[in-house]
Amino acid sequence: MEAVKSLSRGNGLHDEAVAWCFYANIxxxxxxxxxxxxxxGEHTEAPNxxxxxxxxxxxxxxxxxxxxTDFMLDASGAPQTMAKRECILxxxxxxxxxxxxYNYNRAAVIADxxxxxxxxxxxxxxxxxxxxxxxxxxxxxxxxxxxxxxTGKGQVHLGSTHxxxxxxxxxxxxxxxxxxxxxxxxxxxxxxFNLVFAPEHAPESSExxxxxxxxxxxxxxxxxxxxxxxxxxHHYLDGYxxxxxxxxxKAVEEFVQEKGIFLTKDAQRKVRxxxxxxxxxxxxxxxxxxxxxxxxxxxxxxxxxxxRTQPKVYExxxxxxxxxxxxxxxxxxxxxxxxxxxxxxxxxxRELTAAMERADDGDELSRLKLDLSVEDRLKHEIxxxxxxxxxxxxxxxxxxxxxAALADLQKVGLLDVEMDPEAAASPPVxxxxxxSKARSKAKGPKPVVYVKRSAREIVDNAEAEALRKRLLVPIxxx
Numbered sequence: 001m002e003a004v005k006s007l008s009r010g011n012g013l014h015d016e017a018v019a020w021c022f023y024a025n026i027x028x029x030x031x032x033x034x035x036x037x038x039x040x041g042e043h044t045e046a047p048n049x050x051x052x053x054x055x056x057x058x059x060x061x062x063x064x065x066x067x068x069t070d071f072m073l074d075a076s077g078a079p080q081t082m083a084k085r086e087c088i089l090x091x092x093x094x095x096x097x098x099x100x101x102y103n104y105n106r107a108a109v110i111a112d113x114x115x116x117x118x119x120x121x122x123x124x125x126x127x128x129x130x131x132x133x134x135x136x137x138x139x140x141x142x143x144x145x146x147x148x149x150x151t152g153k154g155q156v157h158l159g160s161t162h163x164x165x166x167x168x169x170x171x172x173x174x175x176x177x178x179x180x181x182x183x184x185x186x187x188x189x190x191x192x193f194n195l196v197f198a199p200e201h202a203p204e205s206s207e208x209x210x211x212x213x214x215x216x217x218x219x220x221x222x223x224x225x226x227x228x229x230x231x232x233x234h235h236y237l238d239g240y241x242x243x244x245x246x247x248x249x250k251a252v253e254e255f256v257q258e259k260g261i262f263l264t265k266d267a268q269r270k271v272r273x274x275x276x277x278x279x280x281x282x283x284x285x286x287x288x289x290x291x292x293x294x295x296x297x298x299x300x301x302x303x304x305x306x307x308r309t310q311p312k313v314y315e316x317x318x319x320x321x322x323x324x325x326x327x328x329x330x331x332x333x334x335x336x337x338x339x340x341x342x343x344x345x346x347x348x349x350r351e352l353t354a355a356m357e358r359a360d361d362g363d364e365l366s367r368l369k370l371d372l373s374v375e376d377r378l379k380h381e382i383x384x385x386x387x388x389x390x391x392x393x394x395x396x397x398x399x400x401x402x403x404a405a406l407a408d409l410q411k412v413g414l415l416d417v418e419m420d421p422e423a424a425a426s427p428p429v430x431x432x433x434x435x436s437k438a439r440s441k442a443k444g445p446k447p448v449v450y451v452k453r454s455a456r457e458i459v460d461n462a463e464a465e466a467l468r469k470r471l472l473v474p475i476x477x478x
Contacts, residue, residue, distance in 0.1 A: 003213040010213075012204030013064050017053045017196045021068035021170055022217065024051045026284045028168035029072065029224035032105035035164075035234045036283045038245045038275070044234055045276050046144035047283050050169035052114070054178030055198040061172040065112040069170070075221035079229075081106075090117060093131045097141060098149060101158050106166045107141070109133065114173025120180045135189040141167045142192050143276075169193070184266035184334055186472075191270045194277075195329050216295075223291045227306060235283060238310035248320060249275070263331070264338065270330045274323060281319035282311040289315060341459060378405045380471045383414065383452070406450050413457070413464035414478075418449040452478050 001015075004022070008015035027049040035044035055061050073082050081087050087104040089096060090111040100107035115123045119132035140147055144167055146159035157163060173181070175197060182190050237245055252274055260268055286308070293305040311319075378397060382405060392402070409415040455478040458464045468475070 003216045006208055006210055006213040007067075007217070009203060009205050010208040010210035011063060011067065012060055012202050013067075014055070014059075014196070014198035014202045017055070017064055017172075017198050018068065020049075020051045020053070020194050020196050021064060022071075023194075023281070023284050024049045024168055024170045025068060025072045025221065026224060026287050027280060028106070028108065028166055029221065030166060030228050031230060031232050032166050033164040033232050034166070034228075036236070036279045037234065038237050038279060039242055040234075040236050045279055046166060047280050048142055048144060048167050048169070049280050049284060050142040050167075050193050051171070051196065052169075052178055052182055052193045053172040053196045053198065054175040055172065056200040057174055059198060059200065059202070061174075062112040065110060065170065065172050069110055071217050071221050075218060075225060077222050077225035077229075079225070091131055092133070094134065094137055096131075097137075098147065098156065098158060101141075101147075101165045101167075102156060102163070105164065106168070108168035109171060110168065111171045112173075114171050114177050114181055117171050117173075118181050120177055122174075122177055122180075135185070136187050138169070139187060139189055139192060142169050143167075179333075179337065182333065183337055184264075188269055190266065191273050191330070194326055195333065197329070197333075219295065220288070220291050223294065224287065227290070228287060233309060235286075235309045235311070237279075237282070237316060238312055240313040241282070241311055241316040244313055244316055244320075245278075248278070264334055266334045267331045270327060270334075274327075277323045277326065278316070278319045281322050282316045285315035285318050286311040341465070375401075375405065376471055378402070379409055380473060382406065382409065383468075383471065383473045384477055406448075409467075410450065412467050413461045414453060414467060415450045416453055418451045454478060 001019070004019045005015050007013070008018045027047045030047050034047055036047050037044035053061065053064065055064075069088075072078070073085065073088075081104045087100045087106050088108045088110055089100060090109060092100075092109070097107050097109075109117065111117045114120075116130060117133055118135070123132065124130065139145075140159075144159060144165055146157070146162075149156045149158070158165060172178075178195075178197070182193065182195055184190050236242075252271060256263075256268060256271060260271075263271070289312075290305045290308060294302045297305070378401060381392075382402075406415065410417060453464070455475050458468060458478055459475070
């Protein structure tokens with residue numbers, strides 16, 4: 001960590017952001033078939049450590065990404081795939097990512113401007129040729145999961161044991177943009193990333209000597225190419241670390257059972273993702289320790305460390321502490337984001353604009369709608385599509401079902417009843433006049449007209465906002 005601090009202070013960078021970028025590098029320089037788990041025979045994970053970094057304007061995000069990436073690309077022993085950036089992407093289609101994975105067994109998304117990678121309200125609309133990445137597809141890639149493709153040209157199977165691969169995600173951007181990208185979503189994109197929100201100012205000193213730190217990281221990356229890049233195999237925890245793993249697992253289960261009611265569903269998802277996060281970090285910690293012993297230990301220790309494949313208990317405990325730090329960041333961010341989207345009275349125009357312009361990914365929305373119950377799907381169609389008659393006919397929706405859905409939407413606060421102007425303007429009547437009017441209306445009641453409430457009214461109403469999200473209705477529909 002002292003090497004990280006020296007390098008950060010000498011370049012005016014946030015040390016936590018620098019550390020996470022190096023961890024992402026280390027995980028990516030493993031053999032493409034490497035998988036990590038807690039014990040043999042159980043589920044394994046790819047060692048990927050995806051990172052999202054947010055910072056203020058002019059906080060040297062470009063320097064952060066370029067410097068940490070150059071250590072990886074310029075290291076001694078780097079193969080052509082890396083040295084010539086052949087598997088490095090930023091502006092890419094899904095087909096481009098698949099091509100990199102197919103050709104090189106790995107792909108990397110590295111960028112210092114997140115709005116050019118993911119579509120946001122701050123991205124250039126309709127700009128010439130920029131391809132924005134799909135968050136649901138990135139869920140697959142950052143975990144190196146199976147991606148089976150079938151087109152007219154044939155079938156391609158990536159991932160699993162057919163074509164294993166690794167994936168590096170190291171993207172930085174302005175804080176507001178990262179807040180938008182990392183917002184909690186149903187498909188869990190947000191839980192997969194290590195988030196860093198750098199302060200507006202990072203201390204800098206021209207008197208800090210960075211030569212030793214640069215040498216350390218240059219040699220670390222070279223050691224990874226020599227020892228980790230070419231050697232296959234799955235790695236598991238040693239006996240003491242496995243005992244700690246089981247204790248942590250029990251503690252997490254008890255915590256969720258006893259305290260889960262106080263956590264949002266997004267926070268609970270992040271807590272339950274602990275195993276994946278901790279195993280990856282413990283493995284990266286093992287690599288750093290192996291390299292350090294090789295550099296500064298005796299020859300006998302270096303020889304023993306070089307062949308070690310099991311993270312030790314101290315490397316595991318450090319990983320747990322790093323995970324706890326990320327858990328605090330995620331839970332605090334989710335809490336803040338919920339407050340900003342549910343209470344516009346305390347939100348700045350920036351957060352309100354982001355909430356108003358936020359829209360779900362089209363492909364993902366279509367998939368998620370299939371999971372809605374019939375009642376919820378009916379309410380979704382009422383709110384999203386003004387001409388939902390075809391859907392009603394196709395699904396044989398009855399008038400009573402529509403009336404019940406409208407009544408529920410009005411009760412919660414998503415809809416309101418439009419009053420008859422004549423009735424609203426007329427004074428109350430009684431006696432014979434009232435009976436006369438009642439007889440005149442006996443020919444048939446006037447239809448009840450429902451209108452949507454405004455977006456501002458909905459985000460101020462916690463119950464209405466919760467139902468809107470459950471029904472997968474974008475806020476822009478109001």
